[in-house]
Amino acid sequence: MKLMGLSREEVKRAFKNGEFTIAVYGMGKMGLPLAAVFADHGANVIGVDINERVVKMINNGENHVKEEPGLDELVRKNVEAGHLRATTDGVWAAKQADIMVILVPTLTDERGNMKLGPVYDVAEKISQGLEKGDIVITEATMPPGTTESLIPILEKSGLKPGEFGLAHAPERTMTGTAIRDITGQYPKIVGASDEKTLEAVIGIYETINKKGVIPMSSIKAAEAVKVFEGVYRDVNIALANELAMWCEEHGLDALEVFRAANTQPYCHLHMPGAGVGGHCIPIYPWFVINLAKKSNPRLVKTAREINDSMPHHIVELTIKGLNQVGQPVKGSNILILGLTFRGGVREFMKSAAIPVIKELKEWGANIYAYDPLCTPEDAERFGAEWKEDFKDIDVIVITADHKEFKSLNLKEIAEQVRNKIIIDGRNVLEPEKVQKHDFIYLRVGSI
Ligand SMILES: NC(=O)c1ccc[n+]([C@@H]2O[C@H](COP(=O)([O-])OP(=O)(O)OC[C@H]3O[C@@H](n4cnc5c(N)ncnc54)[C@H](O)[C@@H]3O)[C@@H](O)[C@H]2O)c1
Incomplete structure (x- = not known):
């Protein structure tokens, strides 16, 4: 069933009745929990991955993301119920699906220079199965503007935006808490190419997320939300580190001072430490820095x-x-x-x-x-x-x-x-x- 043009309430009903198919591209630490949660709420879900071992495991009802509490059971149950299956054939999945979610790695070097190969590869495959009324959603974190750079690839289907929908709904979670976060720790942020797409995508995420959805005025604004969350953390950790090193010089215990300062509601001093690692917080500031033209994000x-x-x-x-x-x-x-x-x-x-x-x-x-x-x-x-x-x-x-x-x-x-x-x-x-x-x-x- 195509969702563009339906109200969010109609989408929610169709979701629970299993009346449409969602293909999730990328069955990794983020993609598999999302696919399992979609399936658990009634949708027909196809997980797509280039890794044959991962696909085989999922089809056997096995979870390969061991760090994720509760995922073993969610995968087993939904594969057994016939709500979740996996394939390596991204074109076939696109032909079956009404909604395609892109959650493959967005690789960067340490300075945020993107290697979007996997995202473009998936977009190519989707374009070969894209039908009128389908909606493509990027959940992978990307520099603002990246989701819309997929339009020329998706147009290879012969369709124009408006005939298909495009949206960004960033994954606001991390390994180990994905199921909890996807289903209701924070509201989902959504930006879409047009009103009909936005309405349908709100219906999708309101079905699985108890905290609801925050609709944004554009796809780019939705992309910026996720990036800014990371920048906020990075800048505030840097402030904590700077003040902590100042405390060392002045014979003060920074944590004692921070704890007391944080009892005032406007003060949220973070934890100082050995540095900021991972694929998110130290990378997203570079998206802002690299995309700045006239502005000069010195603090970042x-x-x-x-x-x-x-x-x-x-x-x-x-x-x-x-x-x-x-x-x-x-x-x-x-x-x-x-x-x-x-x-x-x-x-x-x-x-x-x-x-x-x-x-x-x-x-x-x-x-x-x-x-x-x-x-x-x-x-x-x-x-x-x-x-x-x-x-x-x-x-x-x-x-x-x-x-x-x-x-x-x-x-x-x-x-x-x-x-x-x-x-x-x-x-x-x-x-x-x-x-x-x-x-x-x-x-x-x-x-
Ligand atoms: N891991 C986190 O804590 C986290 C948190 C928030 C957002 N994200 C974002 O989510 C996205 C996915 O991250 P992840 O941690 O799930 O990655 P991951 O490496 O755990 O999994 C990615 C999966 O995609 C598959 N894949 C790679 N290329 C593919 C292709 N062309 N077609 C189909 N499948 C392909 C891989 O085989 C792998 O199974 C990234 O954009 C990341 O920035 C991750």
Whole structure:
């Protein structure tokens, strides 16, 4: 059933009755939860992926995104019920579907330069199956203006915008909380090419999201929402880092000051730390910087510089700790805890551990690493030797907030190490507990 021209209430009824088909392109960490949620609300869903293993697993009712709580059951149940299936054939899926959602990787380098190959590849496939009344929705995060750059590709179908609909509805979530977020943690943001498309897309997302939909005046405005959310985080983390380093200079504990300041409702000082990693927060500011013509987003650029300098500050704290016990950096044994960019996710984009390892090696330190989500080969790839104990370690540097690190047995560690120094780049430990075992304990913004 084609949805353009239906009211949102008609769309919701059709959704629950399984009267239309949605193809979701990209069955990864974001796409599979979305497809499963769509299916769970009654739609016929086809998941499309170039990865044959992923497609096979889904068709067997198996979930391959293990980090996502609840997804095993959601996939199994909806595949068994015949609401969800998967294919590698993107053209076939487009021919079956009335709604096509693009949720493939939008790859960038560290400065936000896009490699939109997967998105354009999917748009080409969709154009070969696009019919009058179909709606194409991008959910993948993209620089403002990118969704509309797909129009010439989609027009290869012989249809013009207005005959097909185009919309952007950014994925406002992250790995590990996707199902919760998609179904109602935050409202869905939607921008569309025309009123009919907007109305239909509102109906789709109101069906699955308890928090409802915020309609935007354009596709580009919807794209900007997601990008600005990331920029806000980056700039505010940079502010926290800058103030925390100022506190260090003035003998103040930044977290004590921040906590007290944040009791005032207009103050939201963020958590300082070892830097900002991942595919989102450190990348989106570059979309703004790269697209600026006359405007000059100086604050955004400076924030990037500050956050990128934080791994160097972690090295400075490591040296400060070693100085306090009179141990030279050269030849000291340093254990990096956490190779991933954050806790609970095996992703390495702009992980703080990588520059910290590199710089400490340049100082002549022996670098060891451990991460509950990694392998010895990962450690080797980043220039460290895998180590699962604390024997003869001089400094422990925590660079990712894995839950396992919150419950480190400090008594046992204190017995194994050569020097008792912890640099907590993610504020995962409780200072009182660490100090009880006579560790030198330094954080960004500690006295
Ligand atoms: N992971 C997150 O926390 C997160 C949060 C918000 C937004 N996003 C955005 O969501 C989008 C998808 O991210 P993800 O984390 O799900 O990626 P992912 O790498 O986990 O999964 C992407 C999937 O797309 C498939 N794929 C690649 N090229 C394809 C093609 N041409 N046709 C069909 N399938 C193809 C891959 O095989 C993979 O299974 C990105 O734009 C990302 O920026 C991600």
